[in-house]
Amino acid sequence: MWYLFANSMNINIKKYLYDITCGIDFGTSNTTIAIANSVDGSITMVPLEGHHETIPSTIFFQSENSNPLFGRQAVNAYISREEGRFMRSFKRVLGTSLMNEGTIISGKQTQFETIIGPFVKHVKNKAELMADKEIHSVVAGRPVHFVDGNEKANQAAESQLKSIFSAAGFQDIRFQYEPIAAAFAHELAMDDKERLAVVMDIGGGTSDFTIMRLSGSSINKIDRQDDILANAGLRVGGNDFDRALSLACFMPLLGMGSLWGTKGLTFPSTAFFDLSELSKIQCMYTRKYKRDLAALISQSTNKTLTQRLQYIVEEELGHSLMASVEDSKINLSASEQTIADLSFIEAGLQSECSRSQFEDSLYANLVSIIDTINACVLQAGILADDISLVILTGGGTAMPIIQNLTRQLFPQAEIADANRLSSVGFGLACDARRTYLNNQTK
Numbered sequence: 176m177w178y179l180f181a182n183s184m185n186i187n188i189k190k191y192l193y194d195i196t197c198g199i200d201f202g203t204s205n206t207t208i209a210i211a212n213s214v215d216g217s218i219t220m221v222p223l224e225g226h227h228e229t230i231p232s233t234i235f236f237q238s239e240n241s242n243p244l245f246g247r248q249a250v251n252a253y254i255s256r257e258e259g260r261f262m263r264s265f266k267r268v269l270g271t272s273l274m275n276e277g278t279i280i281s282g283k284q285t286q287f288e289t290i291i292g293p294f295v296k297h298v299k300n301k302a303e304l305m306a307d308k309e310i311h312s313v314v315a316g317r318p319v320h321f322v323d324g325n326e327k328a329n330q331a332a333e334s335q336l337k338s339i340f341s342a343a344g345f346q347d348i349r350f351q352y353e354p355i356a357a358a359f360a361h362e363l364a365m366d367d368k369e370r371l372a373v374v375m376d377i378g379g380g381t382s383d384f385t386i387m388r389l390s391g392s393s394i395n396k397i398d399r400q401d402d403i404l405a406n407a408g409l410r411v412g413g414n415d416f417d418r419a420l421s422l423a424c425f426m427p428l429l430g431m432g433s434l435w436g437t438k439g440l441t442f443p444s445t446a447f448f449d450l451s452e453l454s455k456i457q458c459m460y461t462r463k464y465k466r467d468l469a470a471l472i473s474q475s476t477n478k479t480l481t482q483r484l485q486y487i488v489e490e491e492l493g494h495s496l497m498a499s500v501e502d503s504k505i506n507l508s509a510s511e512q513t514i515a516d517l518s519f520i521e522a523g524l525q526s527e528c529s530r531s532q533f534e535d536s537l538y539a540n541l542v543s544i545i546d547t548i549n550a551c552v553l554q555a556g557i558l559a560d561d562i563s564l565v566i567l568t569g570g571g572t573a574m575p576i577i578q579n580l581t582r583q584l585f586p587q588a589e590i591a592d593a594n595r596l597s598s599v600g601f602g603l604a605c606d607a608r609r610t611y612l613n614n615q616t617k
């Protein structure tokens with residue numbers, strides 16, 4: 176009724192509804208939300224946990240009757256070994272068959288929509304609390320490819336995410352490629368000189384690239400299609416780097432590569448790969464998996480090593496081990512060498528890794544990343560030397576090997592890497608302001 180009344184009075188209904196809007200970067204590892212306000216045109220990152228502008232994309236389900244925990248609280252509950260189910264990297268499920276299959280939570284088959292939904296709602300609530308009003312519209316980030324080489328699965332992933340946002344209470348939902356959002360965030364601080372830029376967003380689940388013309392004078396332009404020369408992406412990111420490091424430096428301590436049986440064979444590798452893949456860890460905790468693994472281990476030659484593997488699976492410590500792997504990876508961005516304390520597996524156990532060992536383990540991933548960047552340059556119809564600005568965003572771009580690679584690929588370009596964990600969320604809110612609100616200010 177009020178809608179009809181407003182229409183007949185020629186009131187700008189969109190403006191009435193949307194004096195505030197937001198951008199959400201729902202990431203594989205971390206999520207951010209920023210709000211744009213029509214009163215002063217401001218864009219503000221929302222603190223999601225204490226002063227943190229990022230919340231780890233994690234959930235901990237304690238029991239059927241209690242509310243799930245999110246972010247750092249979920250991580251802490253898992254680390255302190257509370258009873259329950261810990262989940263992370265659930266963005267990776269979008270567009271895959273697991274989305275329809277679901278998973279068991281507190282003994283009940285549960286669809287991923289109903290797992291991801293409360294997480295999105297939790298983040299939305301935080302923004303609404305800060306804005307002191309409901310937020311109905313959002314520009315949501317998405318990778319260029321949720322799933323590599325399968326356009327149908329990509330479309331399915333986007334529409335699954337759309338229904339999740341809709342169920343969380345958003346009425347207007349638009350999507351933007353994550354690297355384009357990072358470009359918008361960077362553009363706010365640019366002068367009016369036009370620059371040809373490549374954005375490299377290397378996150379936890381995907382690496383995404385955009386080649387785009389940027390200029391401070393373009394920030395209020397509604398249609399930016401002409402400025403975007405190419406987009407490319409692949410499903411390779413920090414989770415894959417963790418897996419490579421785990422296989423190179425951690426799994427040998429649990430018996431990977433050791434002998435098995437009486438015929439000089441090596442211990443079957445499936446369990447080591449499962450333990451190094453975040454989405455597979457939970458599958459190792461079934462009674463059958465544990466029984467089969469115990470049977471394999473009974474024939475292993477080096478039981479000192481393989482019993483550590485058995486202990487991790489029996490005690491369900493897979494995510495703790497992967498957290499140590501991730502810490503080591505992050506340490507190796509700052510140091511040439513790192514030691515992980517694995518005393519939660521066995522007193523005095525450590526894993527020592529060097530940066531060069533880690534970088535060697537990344538060879539296949541790096542080749543795929545370079546191939547995708549080169550394809551993006553080709554698709555844009557330019558030469559790498561035409562690029563005058565590289566914007567690095569996403570946690571993975573802190574890795575020295577990625578920074579060196581960037582300098583080699585784009586030798587003429589200035590490299591900007593500020594706010595690598597928040598620039599996508601901020602840029603999505605810039606896009607939301609342009610899309611849903613009337614005023615646009617620099």
Ligand SMILES: Nc1ncnc2c1ncn2[C@@H]1O[C@H](COP(=O)(O)OP(=O)(O)OP(=O)(O)O)[C@@H](O)[C@H]1O
Pocket residue numbers: 201202203204205206266353377378379380381382412413414501504505506508568569570571572573574595596
């Ligand atoms: N200093 C660092 N060195 C190396 N890797 C890092 C560093 N800091 C964070 N990371 C990694 O970056 C990844 C998280 O980055 P980010 O928050 O940008 O991902 P995301 O946005 O959640 O993922 P995606 O965009 O792929 O969905 C994790 O794999 C994390 O381990």
Ligand SMILES: [Mg+2]
Pocket residue numbers: 200202203353376378379569599
């Ligand atoms: Mg990201």
